[in-house]
Amino acid sequence: MDEVVETLTRIEQKYKLFRQQQFSFIRALEHTREEANDMMRPVSSIVQVQCYRDHHCFNSTDRRVLTMFISICNDLRNLCHKMVTVHPGDSITNCLLEKCKVLLNDSNDFSAIRATYPHAVVNYLSLEEARHRYGGVVSLLPIVMDSMWEWVAYMKKSLLLPANYLLLEETPEQTISPCIPGLACCEKAFALKSPISGNKQLKTERRINTEEGA
Numbered sequence: 627m628d629e630v631v632e633t634l635t636r637i638e639q640k641y642k643l644f645r646q647q648q649f650s651f652i653r654a655l656e657h658t659r660e661e662a663n664d665m666m667r668p669v670s671s672i673v674q675v676q677c678y679r680d681h682h683c684f685n686s687t688d689r690r691v692l693t694m695f696i697s698i699c700n701d702l703r704n705l706c707h708k709m710v711t712v713h714p715g716d717s718i719t720n721c722l723l724e725k726c727k728v729l730l731n732d733s734n735d736f737s738a739i740r741a742t743y744p745h746a747v748v749n750y751l752s753l754e755e756a757r758h759r760y761g762g763v764v765s766l767l768p769i770v771m772d773s774m775w776e777w778v779a780y781m782k783k784s785l786l787l788p789a790n791y792l793l794l795e796e797t798p799e800q801t802i803s804p805c806i807p808g809l810a811c812c813e814k815a816f817a818l819k820s821p822i823s824g825n826k827q828l829k830t831e832r833r834i835n836t837e838e839g840a
Contacts, residue, residue: 627781630709634774637701641767644694648750651695652760654678654688669763670737672699672730695767702770703730709774713781722777726770741765 644651658678659665669675679692706726713719728734739762741747747764751757 627712627778627785630705630712631778633701633705633708634771634778637698637705638771640694640701641698641771644691644698644767645747647691647694648747648764650687650691651764652751652756654683654685654691655760655763657685657688658682658692668737668759668761670735671733672696672766673732675763676732695763698767699730702726702767702774705774706730709777713785715781716784719777719780719784722773722780726773729766729770736766737762739765739769741768 655669655675655678659669659682661682661684662678675692676696679689679696683689683692706723709723715723729736729739741764745765745768747768748757748761751760751764
């Protein structure tokens with residue numbers, strides 16, 4: 627578990643450097659899409675970015691930032707496979723990892739996904755047309771990393787508490803991160819209440835507080 631956290635932290639630091647270069651990334655995509663005569667369709671997959679870099683990139687700055695994006699995707703994919711071996715997991719953790727695997731698949735169409743608050747990557751895209759073209763590709767990394775940090779938080783809690791204590795109070799529902807449409811395990815597992823919700827308390831925590839006040 628510690629190794630997973632350390633690796634994910636390193637990847638997150640690498641992503642922060644990449645995020646600071648979002649304007650350069652979008653400009654590199656513009657240049658390579660123009661060279662490829664592919665200006666109409668949105669950037670919708672990792673393999674599409676790889677194709678732009680390998681066959682239509684003639685600028686070292688553009689190549690560097692496109693390579694950085696692909697490198698982070700590869701790092702996250704490798705970490706995802708490692709996380710599977712850390713713990714057998716349950717329906718929640720398995721679905722979080724399945725979500726990451728699907729999103730990081732080279733040919734997966736991520737054009738419809740959008741990173742929301744606290745991420746502002748989509749807001750940095752100035753024109754509605756640009757949002758349509760690049761909203762998915764700039765949202766991919768933060769969404770995947772959020773899911774991985776969710777996995778870490780859930781696993782830490784499940785290792786500290788018996789499985790039968792991972793229950794929520796019967797309070798208004800708050801689900802964990804949205805599933806990928808059509809991914810059956812997500813549609814089933816994400817219908818459950820999240821055991822890592824920040825605004826909810828576990829029943830066992832209520833029991834501890836009650837005993838302390840007695």
